[in-house]
Amino acid sequence: MLDILMGSVSLGLLWAVMTIGVFITYRVLDIADLTTEGSIAMGAAIAARGITMGLNPFLSTFLALLGGMAAGLATGLLHTRLKIPALLSGILTMIALWSVNLRIMGRANISLLRMNTVFTFLEKIGLQKTYASIILGFVFVGVLVVFLYWFFGTEIGSAIRATGNNPYMVRAQGINTDTTIILGLIISYGLIALSGALIAQNQSYSDIQMGTGSIVIGLASVIIGEVLFGSRNFMGRLISLVLGAITYRIIIALVLKLGMPANDLKLFTAITVALALSLPVFQKYLTPLKRSVKGVK
Amino acid sequence: MLRVENLIKVFYPGSVNEKVALDCVSLELREGDFVTLIGGNGAGKSTLLNCVAGVYNVDHGSIFVDDVEITNLPEYKRAAFLGGVFQDPMMGTASNMGIEENLALAYRRGQRRGLRWGVTQKERELYYQQLKRLELGLEDRLDHKVGLLSGGQRQALTLLMATLKKPKVLLLDEHTAALDPKTARKVLEITDQLIEKNNLTTMMVTHNMRDAIKHGNRLIMMHEGRIILDINGEEKKRLTVEDLLDRFGRASGEEFANDRALLSS
Ligand SMILES: Nc1ncnc2c1ncn2[C@@H]1O[C@H](COP(=O)(O)OP(=O)(O)OP(=O)(O)O)[C@@H](O)[C@H]1O
Ligand SMILES: [Mg+2]
Numbered sequence: 348m349l350d351i352l353m354g355s356v357s358l359g360l361l362w363a364v365m366t367i368g369v370f371i372t373y374r375v376l377d378i379a380d381l382t383t384e385g386s387i388a389m390g391a392a393i394a395a396r397g398i399t400m401g402l403n404p405f406l407s408t409f410l411a412l413l414g415g416m417a418a419g420l421a422t423g424l425l426h427t428r429l430k431i432p433a434l435l436s437g438i439l440t441m442i443a444l445w446s447v448n449l450r451i452m453g454r455a456n457i458s459l460l461r462m463n464t465v466f467t468f469l470e471k472i473g474l475q476k477t478y479a480s481i482i483l484g485f486v487f488v489g490v491l492v493v494f495l496y497w498f499f500g501t502e503i504g505s506a507i508r509a510t511g512n513n514p515y516m517v518r519a520q521g522i523n524t525d526t527t528i529i530l531g532l533i534i535s536y537g538l539i540a541l542s543g544a545l546i547a548q549n550q551s552y553s554d555i556q557m558g559t560g561s562i563v564i565g566l567a568s569v570i571i572g573e574v575l576f577g578s579r580n581f582m583g584r585l586i587s588l589v590l591g592a593i594t595y596r597i598i599i600a601l602v603l604k605l606g607m608p609a610n611d612l613k614l615f616t617a618i619t620v621a622l623a624l625s626l627p628v629f630q631k632y633l634t635p636l637k638r639s640v641k642g643v644k
Numbered sequence: 645m646l647r648v649e650n651l652i653k654v655f656y657p658g659s660v661n662e663k664v665a666l667d668c669v670s671l672e673l674r675e676g677d678f679v680t681l682i683g684g685n686g687a688g689k690s691t692l693l694n695c696v697a698g699v700y701n702v703d704h705g706s707i708f709v710d711d712v713e714i715t716n717l718p719e720y721k722r723a724a725f726l727g728g729v730f731q732d733p734m735m736g737t738a739s740n741m742g743i744e745e746n747l748a749l750a751y752r753r754g755q756r757r758g759l760r761w762g763v764t765q766k767e768r769e770l771y772y773q774q775l776k777r778l779e780l781g782l783e784d785r786l787d788h789k790v791g792l793l794s795g796g797q798r799q800a801l802t803l804l805m806a807t808l809k810k811p812k813v814l815l816l817d818e819h820t821a822a823l824d825p826k827t828a829r830k831v832l833e834i835t836d837q838l839i840e841k842n843n844l845t846t847m848m849v850t851h852n853m854r855d856a857i858k859h860g861n862r863l864i865m866m867h868e869g870r871i872i873l874d875i876n877g878e879e880k881k882r883l884t885v886e887d888l889l890d891r892f893g894r895a896s897g898e899e900f901a902n903d904r905a906l907l908s909s
Contacts, residue, residue, distance in 0.1 A: 501760060502752060502758055502759070502760055502762050503758065504762065505748065505749060509741060512738040512739060512740045513737065513738045516735065516736055516738055516749075518719045518720045518723065519728060520723060520805075521723035521752075521753045522720055522749075523720045524720070
């Protein structure tokens with residue numbers, strides 16, 4: 348049981364990086380975006396290629412981050428400068444990334460078994476792989492949460508947050524919304540690719556298919572975080588995302604343990620997300636019910 | 645201050661729905677002018693303001709602020725010169741963000757934004773004082789989300805945001821139309837107060853003839869995309885609603901048609 352829990356925490360922390368990226372497009376910028384799948388695989392591809400070429404794993408991971416940011420720039424330009432709807436821009440980048448990722452890796456998958464990854468130095472000092480991954484994941488997520496809290500509190504960060512909320516108002520305040528959208532996408536994609544790089548090193552392989560379905564996992568984590576650990580201030584929201592990503596992994600581990608076939612996982616996740624997204628509809632009926640219950644008291 | 649020359653704006657040109665919304669409009673606002681703009685439905689009032697603000701591109705003509713041509717500047721660049729409040733209370737503010745965050749975005753209008761903190765403690769003091777003057781109790785709710793405010797409170801806040809950094813021209817398009825009469829009066833009062841205090845050059849569209857007469861130093865009436873009346877000075881002060889309807893009839897050869905204007909005047 349503890350094993351399952353620790354495994355979920357370690358995976359959850361790595362996926363939390365990606366969850367925060369999804370949160371930035373989906374909630375902060377209010378853009379439905381599908382590039383996620385391509386950027387995860389891209390991060391994995393760059394890190395794997397870098398590591399097999401003998402580059403320092405941290406450097407490879409950093410290059411993955413940069414690669415993701417470039418993908419974000421591409422989608423951002425398609426959307427703002429060429430006026431292609433956001434959803435479609437994301438799909439275009441995702442499709443393009445499939446070929447790009449194959450080129451980066453040179454084949455459909457790369458094994459990282461017995462390679463020097465970002466986790467290796469912790470394992471060398473005697474830590475079990477799960478714990479090494481928890482510690483490193485924790486450091487990455489911690490730094491990230493603090494950084495993003497700071498960034499979204501700055502003038503530029505505030506402008507990005509306002510853009511997703513009311514772009515008309517933002518332009519009326521003299522801010523170029525094209526720039527804020529592009530910036531937001533660059534950060535989001537960078538994080539998603541970073542997450543892909545960490546996940547690949549954790550599971551010891553990179554695969555062109557790796558990203559498939561990841562957008563739904565990201566959304567599920569965002570929503571679970573908001574529903575269970577929701578908070579008003581920005582720091583609280585960031586932390587709720589991390590907890591959401593971990594909770595998602597625990598739920599998945601449990602249903603697998605309870606005997607659900609792994610092939611049904613995606614169906615299960617999709618249903619969970621559909622339910623969570625429709626919560627507001629149900630809440631409409633629930634709130635009056637709650638009120639009448641309270642009124643009785 | 646604001647100069648508009650031969651502005652033409654045509655919607656759906658060349659189609660059966662072609663609509664000449666602005667038909668060669670020229671207008672000059674002097675510094676400190678407070679113009680009320682009135683006219684029937686579809687007269688082109690909103691189109692004129694939107695062309696000045698850069699929401700629409702014009703088909704012909706030029707727009708100058710302080711002799712700097714802004715005709716082809718994108719909306720966000722013109723914002724450095726302009727402040728605006730429009731009819732829909734949802735449009736002027738970011739509802740998921742706090743009152744102080746909204747004010748802070750407006751306080752930096754026309755400035756480069758960097759990695760400094762989005763709202764500083766010193767600003768909070770300023771916002772507190774400014775909000776206090778509105779007498780809406782908003783000063784004690786600086787960190788509340790704007791989405792929790794009523795329409796009137798949001799319009800008052802938007803007004804403050806539009807004037808926090810003094811604009812060269814303030815554009816108001818029926819900014820009290822969505823409010824109940826009492827709130828509308830309050831917001832108009834605040835409008836007068838802010839305009840006077842900051843000596844703002846203003847163009848205010850209203851559908852209420854009495855308000856158009858009562859406020860400002862100059863009254864302009866539009867009809868079918870043209871300016872048909874421009875009254876100022878002593879003449880404006882002596883104006884009555886009857887005069888106005890009469891002069892509209894003579895200038896346009898029609899009855900004044902604006903359901904809302906007639907209902908409220
Ligand atoms: N975005 C648009 N697309 C097409 N036609 C438009 C658009 N905006 C305005 N029009 C047309 O241009 C004309 C002028 O409209 P405008 O909104 O400027 O009138 P208005 O004077 O503000 O009227 P109201 O008192 O009803 O607000 C109208 O015939 C209108 O149908
Ligand atoms: Mg109008």
